[in-house]
Amino acid sequence: MVDTTALAATQAYSKAISSATGAKPEAVSNEAIEGPSFAEMLSDAGTDAIETGVNAEQVSLEAITGNTGLADIVTAVSNAEATLETVVAVRDRVIQAYQDIIKMPI
Structure with missing residues (x-):
């Protein structure tokens, strides 16, 4: 069965971005936090x-x-x-x- 929780979706999105950019998932999430609020x-x-x-x-x-x-x-x-x-x-x-x-x- 497919996991459809928000956490699973966020993790899958993070993995997709990291594989597309070659960056680590932690680097992607930190980048988003550093912008203006x-x-x-x-x-x-x-x-x-x-x-x-x-x-x-x-x-x-x-x-x-x-x-x-x-x-x-x-x-x-x-x-x-x-x-x-x-x-x-x-x-x-x-x-x-x-x-x-x-x-x-x-």
Whole structure:
């Protein structure tokens, strides 16, 4: 019978990676741990989103004074809009994941 536990799947995946790369399984698992944490990545993404919004506001203010062109304004506003849509999509996914977790039986 095939073992379908999460531990067995993780070990099989680790073996597949090590055989494909020639690395030891321990080296593969340590590599994954050394990267930035999820909280750091989320914080960086939030900071980038805020900077994009601030940049769009600055370009809009420069447009009022006549110091920038129409193409710069459109580019800054569309970047801010795309960033806002991304933030809203991530927020919606986080809320959905939280609701799914809450619905799980204990």
